[in-house]
Amino acid sequence: MATNYDVARIFLEIAEALELSGQDPYRVRAYRNAARTLLSLEEPLAEIRRRGELLSLPGIGESLAAKIAEILDSGRLRQHDELMEHFPPGVAAMMHVPGVGPRTAQTLFRELGLTSVEELEHAAREGRLRALKGFGAKTEANILQNIARLRTRRQRIPLARAYPLAQQVIHLLRAAAPVRDIEAAGSLRRMTEDVGDIDILVTSDDPAAVMAAVTRLPFVQRVLATGPTKTSVLSEQDVQVDVRVVAPENFGAALQYFTGSKEHNVKLRTLAVRQGLKLSEYGIFRGDTRLGGATEEEMYRPLGILMYPPELREDRGEIERGLAGVPPDFVEERHLRGDLHVHTNASDGRASLRAMVEAARERGFTYVAISDHSPARGNARGLSAARLRAQAREIRALNRELTDITILAASEVDIRRDGTLDYPDDVLAELDLCLASVHSAFNLSREEQTARLLRAIDSPFLDIIAHPTGRLVGTRDPIELDMRRVMTAAAAHEVALEINSWPERLDLNDAHILLARELGVPLVIDTDAHAPEHFDNLKFGVATARRGWATPADILNTIPLSQLLPRLRRNRLRKAA
Ligand SMILES: [Zn+2]
Ligand SMILES: [Zn+2]
Numbered sequence: 001m002a003t004n005y006d007v008a009r010i011f012l013e014i015a016e017a018l019e020l021s022g023q024d025p026y027r028v029r030a031y032r033n034a035a036r037t038l039l040s041l042e043e044p045l046a047e048i049r050r051r052g053e054l055l056s057l058p059g060i061g062e063s064l065a066a067k068i069a070e071i072l073d074s075g076r077l078r079q080h081d082e083l084m085e086h087f088p089p090g091v092a093a094m095m096h097v098p099g100v101g102p103r104t105a106q107t108l109f110r111e112l113g114l115t116s117v118e119e120l121e122h123a124a125r126e127g128r129l130r131a132l133k134g135f136g137a138k139t140e141a142n143i144l145q146n147i148a149r150l151r152t153r154r155q156r157i158p159l160a161r162a163y164p165l166a167q168q169v170i171h172l173l174r175a176a177a178p179v180r181d182i183e184a185a186g187s188l189r190r191m192t193e194d195v196g197d198i199d200i201l202v203t204s205d206d207p208a209a210v211m212a213a214v215t216r217l218p219f220v221q222r223v224l225a226t227g228p229t230k231t232s233v234l235s236e237q238d239v240q241v242d243v244r245v246v247a248p249e250n251f252g253a254a255l256q257y258f259t260g261s262k263e264h265n266v267k268l269r270t271l272a273v274r275q276g277l278k279l280s281e282y283g284i285f286r287g288d289t290r291l292g293g294a295t296e297e298e299m300y301r302p303l304g305i306l307m308y309p310p311e312l313r314e315d316r317g318e319i320e321r322g323l324a325g326v327p328p329d330f331v332e333e334r335h336l337r338g339d340l341h342v343h344t345n346a347s348d349g350r351a352s353l354r355a356m357v358e359a360a361r362e363r364g365f366t367y368v369a370i371s372d373h374s375p376a377r378g379n380a381r382g383l384s385a386a387r388l389r390a391q392a393r394e395i396r397a398l399n400r401e402l403t404d405i406t407i408l409a410a411s412e413v414d415i416r417r418d419g420t421l422d423y424p425d426d427v428l429a430e431l432d433l434c435l436a437s438v439h440s441a442f443n444l445s446r447e448e449q450t451a452r453l454l455r456a457i458d459s460p461f462l463d464i465i466a467h468p469t470g471r472l473v474g475t476r477d478p479i480e481l482d483m484r485r486v487m488t489a490a491a492a493h494e495v496a497l498e499i500n501s502w503p504e505r506l507d508l509n510d511a512h513i514l515l516a517r518e519l520g521v522p523l524v525i526d527t528d529a530h531a532p533e534h535f536d537n538l539k540f541g542v543a544t545a546r547r548g549w550a551t552p553a554d555i556l557n558t559i560p561l562s563q564l565l566p567r568l569r570r571n572r573l574r575k576a577a
Pocket of ligand 1: 412437439466467
């Protein structure tokens with residue numbers, strides 16, 4: 001029986017092939033979105049189909065539902081088979097080598113018969129690419145370098161992929177075996193942007209049943225090892241999942257031990273030794289006497305250390321603060337009162353203005369900024385000035401109707417290559433809030449890129465720089481920036497920098513957040529939601545903020561709108577004028 005992963009993988013390969021063949025980006029995106037939906041499901045598709053509910057899944061219409069059914073029944077899809085003949089997956093893989101892209105990948109396939117990244121590498125090494133128009137020794141060297149970098153990155157799994165997989169493991173094991181406690185440990189629990197593998201800890205009255213259930217998880221490609229209390233499997237996406245059954249009285253000790261980080265645990269153990277104590281995955285001991293280990297707190301208490309949340313356990317000072325008795329005070333989801341970066345189907349979102357506002361309201365937000373794209377983003381149906389104004393009228397009408405949430409007429413304006421913003425000033429002046437971001441020219445030099453952002457920050461209309469580095473975890477490098485200069489300017493102009501919660505982005509990252517706090521840059525945490533369910537991504541942004549030690553006071557959208565607006569640049573200037 002095809003799993004959710006099988007179906008998602010086929011859709012992703014179709015998306016790649018369509019992109020490669022220069023198809024309509026909307027069609028490409030439809031398959032990507034569908035795959036994303038499927039990967040986030042906790043329940044097997046076959047189950048959902050049995051209930052006749054495939055069509056209720058976001059982004060799944062009649063045609064995709066029929067394709068899902070075909071894959072579930074036969075394990076394959078005719079359309080996919082045909083596409084793969086013309087656009088083998090290896091050709092699509094070449095397209096992802098930075099600097100190659102769809103058109104060049106096609107040329108490499110057509111002209112040189114290359115069908116994989118390996119063949120591309122070989123050809124570049126032999127100097128065979130120069131035969132093509134526009135290719136030279138320098139392009140070949142670049143391609144080789146980019147392939148090498150892709151390889152080292154691929155060994156880690158982005159949180160965006162690992163998190164839903166871990167949730168699925170937890171969900172399926174709960175259903176399939178007598179599980180009491182179950183929790184993901186490891187770097188996933190610390191919410192690092194990528195993880196090496198997935199560690200799950202379980203307590204159970206029947207460990208053998210749990211182990212058996214692990215080997216039968218639907219996405220298992222290979223069982224790497226299985227024993228009475230530990231089983232390791234490899235998922236079809238080559239992610240290793242380790243499941244351990246531990247005794248209930250050791251659960252806290254194991255959770256602490258396997259959550260790490262290594263640096264945190266090494267320091268903790270050193271401190272323990274100095275106090276004549278010993279820490280292990282089985283508990284905390286003085287000589288032969290066990291002092292605790294059923295809960296994580298019991299591992300810290302005898303050491304006289306306040307426990308800090310998993311996201312902070314990187315040995316960046318949390319142990320010293322815990323030792324000094326400084327209680328942790330970090331931003332949590334419940335502190336956020338609004339979302340300042342949300343798309344609708346006016347640009348590349350999937351839901352209407354009303355649906356997005358309703359979803360924000362249901363989450364308990366008291367304000368939400370609607371920030372669709374500007375004209376430069378043709379692919380994303382960026383709004384002309386006229387459409388932007390029409391949307392603002394719609395927002396005003398909705399604001400009159402709704403009493404418990406305030407909608408801001410905003411925009412995510414492209415920062416052009418030269419640093420100017422993608423609307424004329426008179427249009428920008430009409431907005432309640434202006435976000436701006438880089439969506440193009442990612443390859444400028446550090447000097448040029450820094451100058452570009454500094455010029456954007458100079459605009460009196462800019463309030464927030466969204467996803468400031470443009471990176472995509474594991475697939476696109478951050479733009480080159482003198483971050484300290486950009487942040488210093490942002491702080492001086494009171495322009496906020498965003499912590500984008502989109503799990504592929506997590507931008508700013510933890511290191512940048514630490515720097516931003518040091519330099520006094522205002523921060524916001526946004527979801528960049530393109531559909532109602534994307535508000536759930538907030539947890540990733542909050543976790544990243546916590547990894548950067550952000551407190552509620554560091555995050556502007558933890559305060560009520562009445563206090564927030566005067567803190568934003570445009571409103572400050574308006575007041576002064
Ligand atoms: Zn964006
Ligand atoms: Zn956006």
